[in-house]
Amino acid sequence: MTVFVNQQPIEEADAATLLQLLTRLSLSDKKGIAVAVDAAVVPRAFWGTTPLTANQKITILQATQGG
Amino acid sequence: MQPLQLADRVFTSRLFTGTGKFGSVSVMTEALRASGTELVTVALKRVHADDPGDEMLAGLSGIPLLPNTSGVRNAREAVFAAQMAREALETHWIKLEIHPDPRYLLPDPIETLAAAEELARLGFVVLPYVHADPVLCKRLEEAGAAAVMPLAAPIGSNKGLKTFDFLEIIIAQSRVPVVVDAGLGAPSHAAAAMEMGADAVLVNTAIAVSEDPVRMAQAFRMAVEAGRMAWEARLAPVVSHAVASSPLTAFLED
Structure with missing residues (x-):
């Protein structure tokens, strides 16, 4: 199945978890x-129990320099 | 100097700083340590293998972080960004900034108020970046903002206290701390803001883009301390005629 990570399509096995x-x-x-x-935050503790489904949009953010 | 109480924290430094625009992470780290700051802003971006974000966070170790919502266009996106920031950085403090217009980066007051209400309801400590609008600042206070952060001039413009008269009204009226943010380009601007009674200032560009950010950070630190000390000491009144400082009694015989 295809999921979108930061808008880029990525192939992932069916039934894979986050x-x-x-x-x-x-x-x-x-x-x-x-x-x-x-667009729903998934806390780190729930990554292992969050199954992915096709076409989901996954956003991954990190801190960077800013004012 | 009196410490600053903001939400549930006490600050001895009244100089908040940003982390943007520094030439390198090492210069940023040294400058921010020299500034004495106890609150530094960081932004969020999509994760990228080449970003020095990890190095930045390591350099800031021990200094409380204030993530911002820069890049969002409306209240809904701001609430999402705040929730992501809380997850990423383990803080419920958020600098709420919604400025969809890339040329002037002026904050959208309507979306900002809506987002502040929602974020306060969700338990965030909300520090909204806004225009120097006294009415909006009171509305934000009523909405549960922990402080208000009115601008002195457009972000990164270094123009100084262009909104002086309105900042005075905001400071006079506010029951939450007033942090003058954006546009402070020189230590004298920061000192003037503090003399006016601002509770703190936030400086980024003026330090980061100077030729020697470490020395400029020290200069801002001293200016903020001087301005605050002057405020606490209460400035002497301004009068329109001369008032002698030396005795005028004639002592020379003619």
């Missing part, structure tokens, strides 16, 4: 990030 996707992107252990699925 944690599996983030692990594959080497982001699962990264500090200072936040993840949302279809």
Whole structure:
């Protein structure tokens, strides 16, 4: 199935969890990030129990310099 | 100097700083340490392998962070950004800024008020960046804002206290701390804001873009302290005629 990570299409196995996707992107252990699925924040503790479905939009943000 | 109470925190430094526009993370870190700041703003962006965000956060270690909502266009996006910031940075403090117009970056008052109401209801400590509008600042206070952050001049313009008269009204009326934000280009601007009775100032560009950000950070630190000290000491009155400082008694015989 295809999901969209920060607007980029990514192929992911059916029934994958959010944690599996983030692990594959080497982001699962990264500090200072936040993840949302279809504009709803998913706290880190729930990544492993959040199943993905096709065409979901996943937003991953991190802190950067700003005023 | 009296400490600043803002929401549930006490600050000894009244200089808040931004982290944008510094030439390198190491200069930023050194400058912010030199500024004595106890609250620094950070932005959010889409995760990117090359971004020095991790290095930045390491450099800021120990200094409380104030994430902003820069980049959002309306209240709905601002609430989402605040929730993401809370998750990413483990703070419920948020600098609410909604400025859809990229040329002047002027804040949208209607969306800002709507977002402030919602974020306060959700338990955030909301610090809204707004125009120097005394009516809006009172409405934000009623909506539950922890402070108001009226602008001195457009972001990054370094023009100084262009909104002076309106900042005076905001400061006179406000029951929450007033943080003068945006446009302060010189330490003298920051000192003037503090002499006027502002509770704090937020400075980014003027430090980050100067030739020597570390020394400029120190200069702002001293200016903010001087301005605050003058406010606490109460300035002498302005009068329109001369008042002698030396005795006028004639002592020379002719």
